[in-house]
Amino acid sequence: MKKRRRISHSILVVFSLLTIFLSNSFTVKADSPFDTFSVDGFGRTIYTQPAYEPEGVIARDIYMVDENGEKIYSPLNKPQDLFIDHQDEIYIADTGNNRIVHLDKSGKFVRALTVPESPLKEPSGVFITDNGDIYIADTGNKRVIHLNNEGKMIQEFLRPESKYINKKFVYEPINMIVDRRGFVYVVSRGTFQGIIQFYPDGGFYGFYGTNLSEVSLMDRIRKIFYTKEQLARQVRLLPSPIRNVDIDKNGYIYTVSKDKSEEIKKLNVRGENQWKEFSFSKNVNVSFLREDSTVKKEGQAGVSTDLTDVTVDENGIVTVADKANALVTQFNQNGELLFFWGAPSTSGKAQMGVNQSPVALDTNSENKIFILDDSLNLVQVLEPTQFGKTVQDAYILTQQGKYVESEKYWSEIVRQNALFTPAYTGLARAAFYREDFEASKELYRLAGDDQGYSDSFWQLRLNWFQNNFTYLANAFVVIGLTSIAGVQFRRRSKRKNLSEFSLLKKLVWMKEIKLLEQLKHAFYILRHPLDGFADIRYRNKGGYTSAIVILFLVISMVLVRMYFTSFTFQPVAVGSINIGSILTVSTTVWVSWVICHYLIGSIKQGQARFKDVFVGSAYALFPVFLLGVPLAILSNMMSLNESSIYGFFNMLMIIWSAALFFWLIQALQNYSVGETIINSLLSLFSMIMLWVLVFIVIGLSSETIDFFLTLYREVTM
Incomplete structure (x- = not known):
């Protein structure tokens, strides 16, 4: 009887443990559905641990209350923009439904802005100021409207009037930002002159951040040999229009476009590009995301990009969406690549964390990334992994000049991924700051940073010269005196002819x-x-x-x-x-x-x-x-x-x-x-x-x- 009880008790314990294990196993998060990459100091693309992982999906099921108090299913329809305000509340430009959808920080529906007194038509962009004012790029009505936080219209920004603007100029706002002064920067579809800048009262201020014209070798040859009449018949070389825009807390403005040389720009208040040497295509090897496609075989040269949006978080981390390749890319404040990730998706089949057509993105105060997909009509939410948090914290401390504090973060990153060479750069800067130039030199070598390596070597060489200057000076004097004495001795030597004879004899032997x-x-x-x-x-x-x-x-x-x-x-x-x-x-x-x-x-x-x-x-x-x-x-x-x-x-x-x-x-x-x-x-x-x-x-x-x-x-x- 006791034996049966022990057996029954054992079975019960095993069953309970199995139940607990199975219940916990269903709560464990699945592996990341996308691959994450970075680039080492030698320009090689490397795999890394995921910097972000899927947290969930929002704006997929939107229910509105009609006049009768009944809930009506009202999903997004070809949304084009996403904005998160300083309270982490979410605004979506629901273009196909002619409205702005307002969600709270958890993704629950709050309200829909339609501006009844002047209805919206295909709104493509939305921006919220710190005081809660709402700016909407009302593309279909060819205007930008300014609403208060309750959704009441205050102001319109219509087609700018100026003697410098041609009558054929087309004004179709697709997005905008507002700086702290109240100046409005409007991105208009197809406008090659740059961003349209308005005074706070709506007056036209000028164009800002114009892309440079791309001139090929044949264009230069034509300019040399063609006459003015022949050049006049050629198609004008116009700059690429800007696609989207964002502004950080320091007032720097970021733009994305299809321009090969200026795909991403960081502009100061004067419109000068701070990332002149930046190249998106050289940093991001899209072919790594398509192992079963022809892109992998053809190489990076055959890959086209379509950068649709850019956002900057509180720490200066820049995140960019590439719609053509369903790709998300991150850079630090200096334009250095942190990560890029994506995964081939099955058309029409939604998968958490995998984008099919990322058209817009933004980050909240917790550094979560919200990605708007105009094909799936929803928002993917990604949260940083522990590895991603460590990398961002290390970069932030390094940018602030806190090299000693950042060292433990970089060491942890190297422990987790020895191929992540930016970590060696961070450790090298910390060693250089401690004046351990020998260690910094070797760390810069591992990081592939020739400039840092050279600076460390210069410091070592300077220290060596300072420590050995006396010996070098004495050696120089001794060598000089010895040389003079040797010359005098050879002149007075009686065996001069013999030495010349032996040398001549040696040369004769060599001729044989x-x-x-x-x-x-x-x-x-x-x-x-x-x-x-x-x-x-x-x-x-x-x-x-x-x-x-x-x-x-x-x-x-x-x-x-x-x-x-x-x-x-x-x-x-x-x-x-x-x-x-x-x-x-x-x-x-x-x-x-x-x-x-x-x-x-x-x-x-x-x-x-x-x-x-x-x-x-x-x-x-x-x-x-x-x-x-x-x-x-x-x-x-x-x-x-x-x-x-x-x-x-x-x-x-x-x-x-x-x-x-x-x-x-x-x-x-x-x-x-x-x-x-x-x-x-x-x-x-x-x-x-x-x-x-x-x-x-x-x-x-x-x-x-x-x-x-x-x-x-x-x-x-």
Whole structure:
């Protein structure tokens, strides 16, 4: 009996535990339905933990009370804008229903603004001031209206009147913002002049934040060669219109548009872009979101974007919606990418957290993101994850100059994701602030920040010079005195003739070794290129062995430069240098040059033999070997402040080698300067044609092999 009781009790306990486990398992949040990415310091797109996770959906089920007191289902219809006021209450421009929907902070319906005294028509934008006044972009009525917090109309902003505005100017407001002074900034559909700026009383002030015109190379060529009449018949190059706008607490205005060079702008009060070097397409690799599509195969160049809205939270974090790719992207105050996320969605099938057509977004005081979807007619709500909160807190502290306080946050981020290189930048800034320059230098290397690395190195070099200045000064004096004494001693030495005789004897011994004599001829070519290359042709001053030795030395020097050049002048990730591909490409280019130049020279009545072209082309690379080691050493002694010196010697090496190739053609082929230029261009063109032919042959061979393999499988089945 007791045994049965124990068994029954055990079963009851197991059943209770199982019930508790199952009930809790249904309350656990599912994995994030979208992938989150970032970009490391070397421009590589990396996976990260989700910065946000779905919290829920609002505005999906809206019920209004009619005149009879009955609830009527009234869903959104093609909404176009979303705004969250300082009390976290939500306003939606319900364009298809000609109204503004007001929800409380939890997403419950409060009221619908229709302005009965002057009904709305296709409102596309809404903005709420700190005192509760409501501004609506009433697109269908071609106006912006100003309401009080009760929804009563106060003012209209109609088409601006000015002698600077053409009569054909179309005024269709789609959104607007209001600054602290009461100035209204209106975005009008298709207006290339920029944002329309109004005085608080409705008077026209001017245009603001105009995008620059995109001018192609062909446009520049036309401007040089076309007459005024021909240019007048060309289509005018107009700037791209601004799509949407937002303003932060400091008065900076952010705009988004389809302009390739100015997709996102941060404008100050004078309309100057603070993000001039910013490029959305370079930061965000949309192809990572489409692993099963052609976009992944074609690469980033084939991806088009449609940035529909931008919002800035209280901490200066900028969030952007890309409607074309159902993508959400975040940047910090300096335009540095934090995260971007999205997921391919099944058309017509809603999934929590996954957008199909994000048209507008905004953030509340809790840093939650509200994303309006005009295809699903609802609002997705995302809340920050612990990882996302940590990243934002770390960035905010760093922006405020609180480097020591931010260090623990960055360390936690590295612990969770060692590939998130912005964390290394934050740690490096903290180490630099503590004057631990050695640690900051290595952290900047991990972060891929060559400027920070250079600054840390500069501080280390300065400290070293300050600590060793006395020794350096004494060494300089000793070396100077020793040099003077040595010169005087050599002048008075009675064994001068003997030393010269032994040196001459040594040179005679070197002449007996043909290879050494040919290698020494490389130095002669540097001083007398035309005579030196002519000696290769007519006096047999070069050979295959010496040419191969020089090629080996050049290759060795290139590898030495790759591994020993300072990170300041070669900011690449550790282990990212592919020696095999570099050697393969370099060898292919050099060999194809030798073959093509020899063939072109034969056709164009040149006098060079294949041996001459082979040997001369190797000798022309000698400056790469000669300057390679000094440049590698020099790079480890300089910062970016002296980059012009390093760049000068690097360019000298390239120009010197290119000039030797030019003189090689002139001397070996016995050409004039004009014939040499023509031969060089023909050789380069024939190299390109050779590579194209090789690629075609490889492609056809691959297809042929696949065909025979497929045929073989069919026959043997």
